[in-house]
Amino acid sequence: MVAIIDYGTGNIFSLCNAVKRAGFDYTVTCNTNEIKASSHVILPGVGEASEVMKEIDSRDLAETIKTLKVPVLGICIGMQVMCSFSEEGGTECLSIFPERVLKLGGEGVKIPHMGWNRVNGVNKANGLGVGLFDGIEQGEWFYFVHSFAPEKGVSVLTTTEYGVEFGSTLIKDNFVGTQFHPEKSGVAGERFLMNFLNTSKNY
Amino acid sequence: MVAKRIIPCLDVHEGETVKGVNFLNLRVMGDPVEMGRMYSQQGADELVYLDISATNEGRGTFLSLVKRVASTLNIPFTVGGGISTADDAARLLDSGADKISLNSAALRDPSLIEKVAKRYGSQFVVVAIDAKFSSDRWDVMSNGGKLSAQREFFEWAKEAESRGAGEILFTSMDHDGTKQGFAVETLAKLCSLLNIPVIASGGAGKAEHFSELFLNSGVDAALAASVFHEGTVPIPTLKRYLESCGIPVRITKV
Numbered sequence: 040m041v042a043i044i045d046y047g048t049g050n051i052f053s054l055c056n057a058v059k060r061a062g063f064d065y066t067v068t069c070n071t072n073e074i075k076a077s078s079h080v081i082l083p084g085v086g087e088a089s090e091v092m093k094e095i096d097s098r099d100l101a102e103t104i105k106t107l108k109v110p111v112l113g114i115c116i117g118m119q120v121m122c123s124f125s126e127e128g129g130t131e132c133l134s135i136f137p138e139r140v141l142k143l144g145g146e147g148v149k150i151p152h153m154g155w156n157r158v159n160g161v162n163k164a165n166g167l168g169v170g171l172f173d174g175i176e177q178g179e180w181f182y183f184v185h186s187f188a189p190e191k192g193v194s195v196l197t198t199t200e201y202g203v204e205f206g207s208t209l210i211k212d213n214f215v216g217t218q219f220h221p222e223k224s225g226v227a228g229e230r231f232l233m234n235f236l237n238t239s240k241n242y
Numbered sequence: 243m244v245a246k247r248i249i250p251c252l253d254v255h256e257g258e259t260v261k262g263v264n265f266l267n268l269r270v271m272g273d274p275v276e277m278g279r280m281y282s283q284q285g286a287d288e289l290v291y292l293d294i295s296a297t298n299e300g301r302g303t304f305l306s307l308v309k310r311v312a313s314t315l316n317i318p319f320t321v322g323g324g325i326s327t328a329d330d331a332a333r334l335l336d337s338g339a340d341k342i343s344l345n346s347a348a349l350r351d352p353s354l355i356e357k358v359a360k361r362y363g364s365q366f367v368v369v370a371i372d373a374k375f376s377s378d379r380w381d382v383m384s385n386g387g388k389l390s391a392q393r394e395f396f397e398w399a400k401e402a403e404s405r406g407a408g409e410i411l412f413t414s415m416d417h418d419g420t421k422q423g424f425a426v427e428t429l430a431k432l433c434s435l436l437n438i439p440v441i442a443s444g445g446a447g448k449a450e451h452f453s454e455l456f457l458n459s460g461v462d463a464a465l466a467a468s469v470f471h472e473g474t475v476p477i478p479t480l481k482r483y484l485e486s487c488g489i490p491v492r493i494t495k496v
Contacts, residue, residue, distance in 0.1 A: 153365060156245065223318050225316050226494060
């Protein structure tokens with residue numbers, strides 16, 4: 040059973056359907072026992088950093104998430120709150136990844152970064168035997184919608200360029216985070232999600 | 243570098259994709275969910291579904307259609323048509339829409355843009371503007387192009403941006419349906435005035451129109467309906483052509 044963590048914000052309809060299409064049962068929950076008992080955990084990608092952290096704290100989920108031993112996937116804001124700090128709302132986050140989340144910007148760069156962009160470093164990722172990008176080509180396009188992004192640091196597996204080069208996939212132990220939305224990224228996204236749901240080991 | 247997006251638009255009436263001129267002579271084109279899936283497989287980057295039903299029954303049918311689209315589609319989609327309140331927007335979000343497009347209701351009450359953007363984020367709000375050129379300025383039209391909104395186009399687009407719109411979808415009514423190319427100069431001016439993405443609509447007739455548009459205007463996306471529905475410009479062919487012109491596009495390898 041896949042647990043999709045419910046922190047009371049917007050639309051997780053597409054994510055639920057993508058997991059279902061991948062052939063996995065899921066539950067949308069904020070119950071710590073249910074989360075701990077699941078095979079995979081997903082933190083979905085909706086909301087604003089300080090609000091999402093408030094929702095996590097009000098449900099006493101921070102420790103539960105940090106101590107999970109099963110594969111955990113954070114998507115977009117779900118990944119950002121797994122970092123150490125976000126400039127969005129000046130928010131202290133879960134510090135699973137040591138990277139900070141910074142505001143995107145630069146000359147002539149439209150914010151939010153919205154649309155399809157390339158994910159680089161896939162070849163290197165697969166060289167590590169990580170498996171998350173199995174069947175996905177170097178420089179493949181994924182779908183992004185965000186205004187903040189992780190800086191480049193030790194957890195960064197793939198990068199994407201938009202004004203600056205930022206971390207588009209982060210990994211550490213059993214935790215993975217993506218700035219892109221696999222549930223909206225066509226066939227490549229479905230493949231990524233499938234790879235994640237089929238893994239049972241650390242990265 | 244973000245890819246330039248290609249967006250097929252599906253007009254939906256009583257649950258069917260239709261094609262017509264000014265809501266007359268509606269011709270059924272097929273099941274919107276199946277067509278969406280087909281476009282996604284062909285490499286469409288996003289889809290727009292417009293509800294052109296005039297009745298409450300039609301609106302209800304549309305909402306259940308949005309749910310079916312959301313459970314099938316693996317790319318983002320925008321829905322528009324008849325959204326008058328923030329609650330209408332909320333119902334569409336809960337049904338799985340990635341973005342909504344506001345048009346006439348935003349002209350009647352511009353604060354609607356702020357309300358929806360504040361609640362769900364700017365990325366959720368597309369403001370669609372239909373305009374036509376009359377003597378010395380672009381006039382904004384409302385109610386499906388039937389009424390003048392008494393607003394100047396560039397000024398309204400700027401206001402929509404400052405109120406929190408995440409994207410502007412501009413349809414030139416002078417170009418729409420002509421298949422003679424997009425309103426490139428007007429779009430270039432619009433892009434120079436705004437800091438949010440612009441989607442061009444109206445006038446697509448052949449692949450060259452898309453390359454002219456992307457090379458000369460700075461728009462982020464192009465929307466079209468009949469060239470895709472009728473198969474005159476198949477999306478895979480179009481994308482390969484645009485790539486050969488040096489325009490960044492997402493080519494799906496599967």
